[in-house]
Amino acid sequence: xxxxxxxxxxxxAGLLSDERFTAACAERDMGALFRLLNHRGIxxxxxxxxxxxxxxxxxxxxxxxxxxEKLVIFEQIADAFHIxxxxxxxxxxxxxxxxxxHVPPPRSAPQLPPNDDDLSAMDAxxxxxxxxxxxRLYGAVVRHLGHNIAPRLVDADSSQQIFxxxxxxxxxAGWMAHDSGRDDLAARHFNRALPLxxxxxxxxxxxxxxxxNSHLALQTGDPAAAAHWARAGLDLTAQGPRIPALTARxxxxxxxxxxxxxxxxxxxALDQAHEILDTSAEAQHPWLSPFDSAALASESALVLGDMxxxxxxxxxxxxxxxxxxxxxxxxxxxxxxxxxARIHLxxxxxxxxxxxxxxxxxxxxxxxxxxxxxxxxxxxxxxxPHRSYPPVRELLTRFEEARRARMLLxxxxxxxxxxxxxx
Numbered sequence: 001x002x003x004x005x006x007x008x009x010x011x012x013a014g015l016l017s018d019e020r021f022t023a024a025c026a027e028r029d030m031g032a033l034f035r036l037l038n039h040r041g042i043x044x045x046x047x048x049x050x051x052x053x054x055x056x057x058x059x060x061x062x063x064x065x066x067x068x069e070k071l072v073i074f075e076q077i078a079d080a081f082h083i084x085x086x087x088x089x090x091x092x093x094x095x096x097x098x099x100x101x102h103v104p105p106p107r108s109a110p111q112l113p114p115n116d117d118d119l120s121a122m123d124a125x126x127x128x129x130x131x132x133x134x135x136r137l138y139g140a141v142v143r144h145l146g147h148n149i150a151p152r153l154v155d156a157d158s159s160q161q162i163f164x165x166x167x168x169x170x171x172x173a174g175w176m177a178h179d180s181g182r183d184d185l186a187a188r189h190f191n192r193a194l195p196l197x198x199x200x201x202x203x204x205x206x207x208x209x210x211x212x213n214s215h216l217a218l219q220t221g222d223p224a225a226a227a228h229w230a231r232a233g234l235d236l237t238a239q240g241p242r243i244p245a246l247t248a249r250x251x252x253x254x255x256x257x258x259x260x261x262x263x264x265x266x267x268x269a270l271d272q273a274h275e276i277l278d279t280s281a282e283a284q285h286p287w288l289s290p291f292d293s294a295a296l297a298s299e300s301a302l303v304l305g306d307m308x309x310x311x312x313x314x315x316x317x318x319x320x321x322x323x324x325x326x327x328x329x330x331x332x333x334x335x336x337x338x339x340x341a342r343i344h345l346x347x348x349x350x351x352x353x354x355x356x357x358x359x360x361x362x363x364x365x366x367x368x369x370x371x372x373x374x375x376x377x378x379x380x381x382x383x384x385p386h387r388s389y390p391p392v393r394e395l396l397t398r399f400e401e402a403r404r405a406r407m408l409l410x411x412x413x414x415x416x417x418x419x420x421x422x423x
Contacts, residue, residue, distance in 0.1 A: 011040045011041070018036075091232050149166050167206075193209045214233065223261070233246075244276050245290060273296060337360050341357055350386055
């Protein structure tokens, strides 16, 4: 059979592990993707017919004269060539096989009020986590799930609300595992939480868990998956009650996923998040952790930093710190200061970065967050090339001393390499 007669879907199947192909998908560079298909023997006529565009338009894409922007065309490309939706930041396509344990998306169902004891437990865990970090709380949350929540899931008289309770607590366990530096365990908790939320019929909770999956994908270096989860979450929000903070969070996660590769759509998503959060009255949901102005400022600084708009990033980072300074969010404050120090370094302002670094090291060393330790390590690595500058050298010496102290204080929650994780 001639090369021109190959099935494009078979060609794509052979390209799924090709770095050029996956990079083109992650960057949504359809011109590069079409060139790869053409080089593998798929004619331009066949490509254009499969995607339902003219050959002239196809040549514009392939020659870099224009880019695909419309969602419907991305969907046509994914479906024509059987490109998994996650690679293009789309929802799972109808032809993709359902994963094991898949539960169809829920229809929104009337929600019964949560049990007061469950809400009190959630609030207690949430407040302690914000102040002290999730490392030492993880075991307590897992025990609470096993002893107080799981038995009620199989009770014949249980309502859908207990599934929402289980989903929210399981998601919280995932965040605490993430804060302990155990991202594989966090992913397992999030993957368990989503079908529980779907079973409960609480689409807002399911969308919130999708946002958590998006965050975790970013932290583990998979922006395409992060964009997919953010889009899935936004699709879910359309099925449930309007909760502006949740929608703003999902638009923010979209912006973060796209910032490094496609800045224009990222900027639009971030603008949407600000517009929604700034102009909408807050709607309450018992299981959703608030996404407030300080959180949006912190995320905006990260997005704008990735887009190399450092002056704007600086403004948002300073705002995040100002909003968190008077509260009880010790971890959020530390992470915001790390972001601010990084932005000062990107702006080549060493003295400002050193000043923020000293503030960081003066914070409570018992904060049980391995995530903060890892980000401090990253900041230290960024400072290292400037060691010849005496103030930086002095700060790096303090970093070493502080890290040793923190590692000793947190030895009970830091996992040794290659050690198995809890179930």
